[in-house]
Amino acid sequence: xxxxxxxxxxxxxxxxxxxxxxxxxxxxxxxxxxxxxxxxxxxxxxxxxxxxxxxxxxxxxxxxxxxxxxxxxxxxxxxxxxxxxxxxxxxxxxxxxxxxxxxxxxxxxxxxxxxxxxxxxxxxxxxxxxxxxxxxxxxxxxxxxxxxxxxxxxxxxxxxxxxxxxxxxxxxxxxxxxx
Amino acid sequence: xxxxxxxxxxxxxxxxxxxxxxxxxxxxxxxxxxxxxxxxxxxxxxxxxxxxxxxxxxxxxxxxxxxxxxxxxxxxxxxxxxxxxxxxxxxxxxxxxxxxxxxxxxxxxxxxxxxxxxxxxxxxxxxxxxxxxxxxxxxxxxxxxxxxxxxxxxxxxxxxxxxxxxxxxxxxxxxxxxxxxxxxxxxxxxxxxxxxxxxxxxxxxxxxxxxxxxxxxxxxxxxxxxxxxxxxxxxxxxxxxxxxxxxxxxxxxxxxxxxxxxxxxxxxxxxxxxxxxxxxxxxxxxxxxxxxxxxxxxxxxxxxxxxxxxxxxxxxxxx
Numbered sequence: 168x169x170x171x172x173x174x175x176x177x178x179x180x181x182x183x184x185x186x187x188x189x190x191x192x193x194x195x196x197x198x199x200x201x202x203x204x205x206x207x208x209x210x211x212x213x214x215x216x217x218x219x220x221x222x223x224x225x226x227x228x229x230x231x232x233x234x235x236x237x238x239x240x241x242x243x244x245x246x247x248x249x250x251x252x253x254x255x256x257x258x259x260x261x262x263x264x265x266x267x268x269x270x271x272x273x274x275x276x277x278x279x280x281x282x283x284x285x286x287x288x289x290x291x292x293x294x295x296x297x298x299x300x301x302x303x304x305x306x307x308x309x310x311x312x313x314x315x316x317x318x319x320x321x322x323x324x325x326x327x328x329x330x331x332x333x334x335x336x337x338x339x340x341x342x343x344x345x346x
Numbered sequence: 347x348x349x350x351x352x353x354x355x356x357x358x359x360x361x362x363x364x365x366x367x368x369x370x371x372x373x374x375x376x377x378x379x380x381x382x383x384x385x386x387x388x389x390x391x392x393x394x395x396x397x398x399x400x401x402x403x404x405x406x407x408x409x410x411x412x413x414x415x416x417x418x419x420x421x422x423x424x425x426x427x428x429x430x431x432x433x434x435x436x437x438x439x440x441x442x443x444x445x446x447x448x449x450x451x452x453x454x455x456x457x458x459x460x461x462x463x464x465x466x467x468x469x470x471x472x473x474x475x476x477x478x479x480x481x482x483x484x485x486x487x488x489x490x491x492x493x494x495x496x497x498x499x500x501x502x503x504x505x506x507x508x509x510x511x512x513x514x515x516x517x518x519x520x521x522x523x524x525x526x527x528x529x530x531x532x533x534x535x536x537x538x539x540x541x542x543x544x545x546x547x548x549x550x551x552x553x554x555x556x557x558x559x560x561x562x563x564x565x566x567x568x569x570x571x572x573x574x575x576x577x578x579x580x581x582x583x584x585x586x587x588x589x590x591x592x593x594x595x596x597x598x599x600x601x602x603x604x605x606x607x608x609x610x611x612x613x614x615x616x617x618x619x620x621x622x623x624x625x626x627x628x629x630x631x632x633x634x635x636x637x638x639x640x641x642x643x644x645x646x647x648x649x650x651x652x653x654x655x656x657x658x659x660x661x662x663x664x665x
Contacts, residue, residue, distance in 0.1 A: 192402055192405065192406070192409075193409075195399065195402070195406070196406060196409060196410050196413065228362075228365055228366055228369055229365075229369065232369045232372075232373060235373075236373065236376070237394075237398070240391045240394045240395065241394075241395060241398065241399070243391075245377055245380055245381070246376050246377060246380050246387060246391060247372075247373040247374060247375070247376030247377035247378075247380065248373075248374075248377040250373045250376075251369075251370045251373035251374050251377065254366065254369055254370055254373065255366075255370060258366050297377075297381050299381070
């Protein structure tokens, strides 16, 4: 894994882990103890998806799996289930990344939204299959809507902070390697 | 795994797929283990949280404090809003307070009904108000006691505190009480402490006027008004209310009974007034023949001094 061909890669990996940790940290802040009537966006998955479509080489599967598993543990979710789905989702996007390079943003957004909705449905189906109590459907629906709405903002923020943008077709890195 | 170099991307693709499968299997296995043996995995989860979250505490406390601070600032901006909100709540609280006071009064009234002390010759029948007159011009209420309970026309009716009216109309199970405020109501009263006699004449107002006062100079606002028992209809001494003066200087009675909420009423079973038929029976000192027992009675105190004189002697002997 210790590829040295692209120096910025591990920095970006570190950035991804840091961003996810910060997001989890803010979710854990003891600010509200009342049960909410609507769910906030799942920003970790947003960041993962956006990152995956921009710099897939900087987020290896093992990192995504570790981050998602940690999130499962911290957020009292069934451990492993959402992490596995996240991993599958990220790999789906990793394989689509090259094809989406020259697509306009709305198409990317549509693909991401569809993938996320399918993941959520799969999650609920799996929970039902394994007789795990599901979250209230209303909360899931609001979370899906809010997460999809938040995706462009996440992309914009990552673009600003980490200079993450989609590679142009045929773009190469500083060492001339194909990205 | 997940190598993504320039050389042999196709070569690494199967490896990557293998890695993905392994990872997903691993995660699914964790999920399955959790599903099968939940307590153990939950303990593990707690251990993870126990390790991770306190290490964030150094950052969490200040961040939380800062966010709370900003929320406080926001709440300062919402001060007017909160003020109106509080005022509205206060209004609701006032309504509740009113309800509590009403309940308290009702409670006191019911307690009073139970504990009221009257002339023991008077017994009472308690009834509940079924209906009022239904007309603004007739002041009466319908009680749920009637002839089968022994109610008789003309009996006085009170709530826990004061006179309400008299029975006028008795049915088998109900009876009508004509209130003091009805225009047909005339009740003889006496005003305490001056003892002036008067009549309460209902005139369809909440405070009926006092008429036929012998000497109205002796009657002052605030005086107690009680039934006088004149005419033999009502027992004497039932509280009616207090004298009050209206704007025109007319004396009226502010009724003691709570006319706003007549709910439980008490019908006083009046004893028939004792009639003195003869005119000449002089209640004189007892005749001389009956005076002897007095002399016998006097004999006892006469003996007493002897005893008392004996006592000092005994003391003297002892000394």
